[in-house]
Amino acid sequence: MSDSPLVLAVDSSTTGTKALVVEADGTVVARGRAEFGMANPRKDHYEQDAADWVTAADTAIGEAVAALDDADRHRVAALCVTPQRQTFVLCDADGTPRRPAILWLDGRAADQVARLGTDRVHQLSGMVPDVTPSLYKLAWLAEHESDALAAAERVAGVHAYLTHAFTGEWLDSRATADSLGLFDMAALDWAPELLDAAGVRPDQLPGLVDAAAVMAPVKPDVARRWGLPGPIPMVAGCGDGQAAGLGAAATRPDEGYLNLGTAVVAGVHAEAYRHGAVYRTDAAGLPGQYVLEVVQNSGAYLAGWFRTELGDPALHGAPDPALEAAASALPAGADGLLTLPYWNAVQSPHWDPRARGAMVGFAGNHGRAAMYRSVLEGICLETGRNLRALAEATGTPLSSIRIMGGGQRSELWRTIMANCVGVPLVACTEAEVSALGAAAMAMAAATDADVASCARAMGRLGEVTEPDPALVARYAEIGAVQGELYDRLRDVFGRLDAL
Numbered sequence: 073m074s075d076s077p078l079v080l081a082v083d084s085s086t087t088g089t090k091a092l093v094v095e096a097d098g099t100v101v102a103r104g105r106a107e108f109g110m111a112n113p114r115k116d117h118y119e120q121d122a123a124d125w126v127t128a129a130d131t132a133i134g135e136a137v138a139a140l141d142d143a144d145r146h147r148v149a150a151l152c153v154t155p156q157r158q159t160f161v162l163c164d165a166d167g168t169p170r171r172p173a174i175l176w177l178d179g180r181a182a183d184q185v186a187r188l189g190t191d192r193v194h195q196l197s198g199m200v201p202d203v204t205p206s207l208y209k210l211a212w213l214a215e216h217e218s219d220a221l222a223a224a225e226r227v228a229g230v231h232a233y234l235t236h237a238f239t240g241e242w243l244d245s246r247a248t249a250d251s252l253g254l255f256d257m258a259a260l261d262w263a264p265e266l267l268d269a270a271g272v273r274p275d276q277l278p279g280l281v282d283a284a285a286v287m288a289p290v291k292p293d294v295a296r297r298w299g300l301p302g303p304i305p306m307v308a309g310c311g312d313g314q315a316a317g318l319g320a321a322a323t324r325p326d327e328g329y330l331n332l333g334t335a336v337v338a339g340v341h342a343e344a345y346r347h348g349a350v351y352r353t354d355a356a357g358l359p360g361q362y363v364l365e366v367v368q369n370s371g372a373y374l375a376g377w378f379r380t381e382l383g384d385p386a387l388h389g390a391p392d393p394a395l396e397a398a399a400s401a402l403p404a405g406a407d408g409l410l411t412l413p414y415w416n417a418v419q420s421p422h423w424d425p426r427a428r429g430a431m432v433g434f435a436g437n438h439g440r441a442a443m444y445r446s447v448l449e450g451i452c453l454e455t456g457r458n459l460r461a462l463a464e465a466t467g468t469p470l471s472s473i474r475i476m477g478g479g480q481r482s483e484l485w486r487t488i489m490a491n492c493v494g495v496p497l498v499a500c501t502e503a504e505v506s507a508l509g510a511a512a513m514a515m516a517a518a519t520d521a522d523v524a525s526c527a528r529a530m531g532r533l534g535e536v537t538e539p540d541p542a543l544v545a546r547y548a549e550i551g552a553v554q555g556e557l558y559d560r561l562r563d564v565f566g567r568l569d570a571l
Contacts, residue, residue, distance in 0.1 A: 077149035078140075079514035080304070082133060083507040084125055084155045084230050085312060086110070086175065090504050091132035093140060093148065094511040096519070098530030100502065101144065104135030111172065116179035119172035122161040125230055126237045129153075130297060137299040145301055151238070151290060152307040152514035154315035154506050155230035157251035157354075160206045162213070162224035167236050170224050171217070174209050176251075181208035182425055184215075188269055197266060198250075198257035198345070198353030198362075200423050205253030207270050214271030221271055227252075231309060232278040238306055239288035245308030247283035250355040257353055257362070258345040281308040283359045284513045284523050307517040310357035313337050313365055315509030318357050320474030320500050321531025323524040328459065328470045330497070331505075332479030332489070334373045335416075336455055339365035342466060350421040350461040357513055358523050364466065366458035369416035370429070371451060372479045377415065378447050382440060391482065398441035399448070400484045404491070404543055405550045406442045408433045411450030412557045420458045422558055426569040430561060448485050449492070453551040456492035474533065476500040491543040492551065501534040508532070 076096055083090045087110060093102040106128035110120045137145060158176035163169045174180075185208050189201025199205040206229070213221045221227075228236070231248035235241060246260045254270060254277075256263035262277060281287045289303040309315065317329040317339060330338040339351070342362045347353050354363040380389035399406075412430040431446065463469050475497045479485050490497045502508050512527040519526070 075147070077515070077518045078144060078147040079511050079518055080133065080136070080148055080151045081507045081511035081514055082129055082151070082153045083312060083315070083504060083510065084129060084153060084234060085506070086156045086177070089125070089128035089132045090507050091129070091136040092504055092507045092511060093136050093144075094508065094515070094530065096515055096526075096529065098502070098508065098532050102136040102139035104132035106131035106135075110175060118175040118178040120159070120175055122163065122169045122173045122233055125234060129234060133298045145299065148300055148304055149518040150305050150307050150514040152309045152510040152517075153231055153234050154309045154312045154510040155234070155248055157248070157311040157313060158204050158206050158253070160210070160227060160229050160252060161233055162220055163226050163228060163233070165225040167233065171220050174206070176204055178209060179203045179425070181212040184208040184211040193266065193269070195347055196256055196263055197253050198255070198347050199253045200349070200352050200419075202419060202423050203425060204419075206251070207253030207266060210270035210272055218271070224276060226278070227272055227276045228278060235278075235287060235306060238290050238294050240291055241288045242278040243281055243287045244278040245283050245287070245310060246280050247308070247310035247314060247355040247357055249278070249280060251311050255355070257347075257355070260355055283308050283310055283355065283357050284516050285359070286517055305517065307514045309510050309513055311354060312506040313339065314354050314357050314363045315506040316476060317341065317363060318509030318512050318523065318527040319502065319505035319507070319531065320476060321528045321533065322474045323358065323527050325466060325468045326471040328473040328495075330455070330473050330475045330489075331477045332371055332475060332485070333477035334371055336368040336371035336451060337365060338455060338459060338473070339363045340462065340466065340468070340470070346465070348465045350458055350465065357509060364462060366420040366462055368413070368451065368454055368458070369419055370413045372477065374413055374415050374447055374451060375479065375485070378444055382443065395441065395444055396482060396484050399445035402442055402445050404449070404546045406446040406449060407437060408435065409438050409442050409446040410550070410554045410557065411446040412554070412561070413447065413450040413454060418558070421461060424562070424565070426565045427558065427562070428565055428568065430557060432557060445484075448488050449550070450554065452485070452489045452492035453547065453554050455489065456494065456547070457551060457555060459493050459495075470495045472496050472498055474498050474500055476505045486537050490537040490539045492547045494539050494544045496539065497537040499534040499536070500532060502532040
């Protein structure tokens with residue numbers, strides 16, 4: 073029987089929580105999962121009951137622990153949580169929410185972005201002005217629900233809220249607190265200038281702990297609730313995007329990660345702070361480092377939208393092998409049909425909430441297969457453009473990209489992506505990559521090792537998709553034309569928005 077430690081890793085994401093129990097080599101020995109909902113009370117408002125974060129975590133952790141035998145329960149040596157980012161709640165000192173939590177995808181603060189989203193805020197926070205950072209939604213609360221914001225004893229992101237629920241301490245990781253947009257990112261500390269802009273008092277915020285450091289022990293009654301024999305240390309985590317990079321063992325500046333999920337999120341690690349127009353800057357799970365991240369709102373969401381609205385009705389939006397085969401038979405460029413994939417506006421590289429999707433180049437020979445292929449190509453061309461801009465900004469070419477998310481299961485999409493980015497794509501075989509990244513941070517604390525070494529030891533990598541030089545050149549030609557569409561349509565988008 074092994075006497076090496078096991079760690080408990082929790083991914084508290086937007087609509088569900090996943091828990092893994094993991095060995096030092098990355099082997100997952102137990103899993104748990106729980107779902108929860110969100111509310112959309114009015115246009116652009118997305119909210120959640122913060123108590124659901126705790127309930128779902130308890131359920132997922134309890135399910136994972138229940139699958140262990142008694143000996144393995146005694147081997148669990150640390151817990152680490154990776155949360156959804158830019159989501160926060162106003163609550164009392166005991167953790168009772170004063171209003172529903174506001175989610176990262178909430179878009180109510182467009183006016184505040186327009187007024188407060190200056191170059192100075194970007195330089196200080198690392199966050200390109202956009203509705204996503206909590207800063208602007210806190211400013212919205214300061215204007216529209218000032219009594220609720222002023223009366224709240226705590227303003228807490230998901231990680232801080234769960235830390236208090238599990239340990240009784242109001243603490244947060246520097247690599248999760250950063251997503252509120254209230255950080256002096258270079259200093260990895262709260263920025264008084266940004267707190268003033270958001271209407272938040274310093275005493276409302278949790279204390280800060282370095283990423284991968286022990287924060288506090290889990291309370292004995294909480295550990296018993298989960299089925300563990302005794303308290304374990306809770307380790308400071310990082311946001312789910314940064315954790316995905318660690319779970320993919322992408323720890324060097326030339327190793328990128330690409331999550332082909334509902335949105336497309338890709339990034340690299342950087343040892344020093346920098347900010348740029350194409351990417352946003354996050355605090356990394358590697359202590360003292362940063363993650364430079366490009367974001368596209370329409371990823372698998374857009375492919376799913378097409379299959380649901382224009383595909384086989386009997387499949388209800390599920391992957392369609394016949395559609396994939398027909399799209400695969402078409403040449404690169406979908407016979408001249410180009411897609412601007414901004415169904416959900418655009419973040420990288422334009423950060424324009426008014427932008428919308430477009431298909432250009434229709435002819436009588438185009439059918440559903442050409443449209444579908446063009447949608448996939450539009451997403452991939454945009455990703456390639458963003459990653460090249462990121463590599464140019466850092467001065468470090470990418471040698472490989474670790475790919476994850478549901479989209480990577482499509483051979484067609486994976487092949488198009490490899491040829492649009494021009495870099496080998498290495499598949500991650502563990503589905504819960506963010507939780508695996510949290511496990512690497514927990515294991516580093518449990519074994520007194522560095523996070524990067526643990527991430528490389530625990531990463532589960534599989535098939536490599538190599539780019540075809542001829543198709544890389546062809547997509548460069550196609551991308552040059554597709555890349556002009558936004559500039560030519562930008563004024564039209566503004567006029568459409570006014571209508």
